[in-house]
Structures are given as structure tokens and as C-alpha cells.
Amino acid sequence: MPVTVRLVPGGTTSKVAEHETVLAAALRQGIHLPYGCHGGSCAQCRARMVAGEVAYPDGLPLALAAPDLNRGEALLCRAVISSSRHRKSPPSPVSGSELCPAGWCDSNGWPTM
Numbered sequence: 425m426p427v428t429v430r431l432v433p434g435g436t437t438s439k440v441a442e443h444e445t446v447l448a449a450a451l452r453q454g455i456h457l458p459y460g461c462h463g464g465s466c467a468q469c470r471a472r473m474v475a476g477e478v479a480y481p482d483g484l485p486l487a488l489a490a491p492d493l494n495r496g497e498a499l500l501c502r503a504v505i506s507s508s509r510h511r512k513s514p515p516s517p518v519s520g521s522e523l524c525p526a527g528w529c530d531s532n533g534w535p536t537m
């Protein structure tokens with residue numbers, strides 16, 4: 425069952441199919457997000473989770489260390505949506521998964537555009 429992911433700022437939404445990466449879903453729908461290698465090693469697709477959770481079914485990407493995970497960072501080329509129930513800060517009035525791609529938010533996850 426597809427999951428709706430909201431990209432902040434701007435509120436663009438993307439339908440992500442089960443087992444589809446967030447980046448693949450966005451590109452399929454014509455949403456231009458930064459990326460490079462598609463393999464988890466360049467970190468060009470880095471994003472901050474505002475709400476929800478992602479999983480890495482093929483293992484933790486090379487460019488994503490435990491401290492990055494603890495800060496709520498994700499690599500969209502390898503991340504699949506795992507849950508929309510868990511919310512990370514900062515709080516938001518909307519439910520579901522939200523991601524702020526690199527360059528769209530400050531270091532605290534707040535929108536900069």
C-alpha cells in the first residue's frame with residue numbers, strides 16, 4: 425500500500441510504494457531532489473526526518489553513520505518508509521511521514537526556503 429510522504433518546506437507530497445525508496449518515488453513523480461550515486465555512498469540525497477521513520481532493508485548505507493541516524497538524518501536513495509506513527513522533532517500539525525531534503529532545512533530540521 426503506497427504511503428504519502430510530505431517534503432518540507434513547500435508541502436510537496438510524494439506517493440511511495442511499498443519497498444520503493446523515497447528518492448525513486450520522488451523522481452518517478454517528477455519531483456527533483458538532490459542525489460548523486462543512488463548507492464548510499466555520496467550523501468547528496470541526505471534529508472532530515474521531521475516525522476515518521478525510514479528503514480534500510482539492504483543495510484545501513486555507507487554514508488550514514490549512527491550519529492547521523494540519531495540526528496534524524498536519512499539517505500533517500502536507500503530509505504524506504506517504515507512507519508508514520510513515530511514523530512521526531514520539530515513538531516508539526518500534520519500526520520504522516522515528512523522529510524526535509526538537504527539544502528531545504530537548517531541543521532535543526534527547520535525549513536529555510
Ligand code: FES
Nearest residue numbers: 460461462467501
Ligand atoms: S545518492 Fe548518493 S548516497 Fe544517496
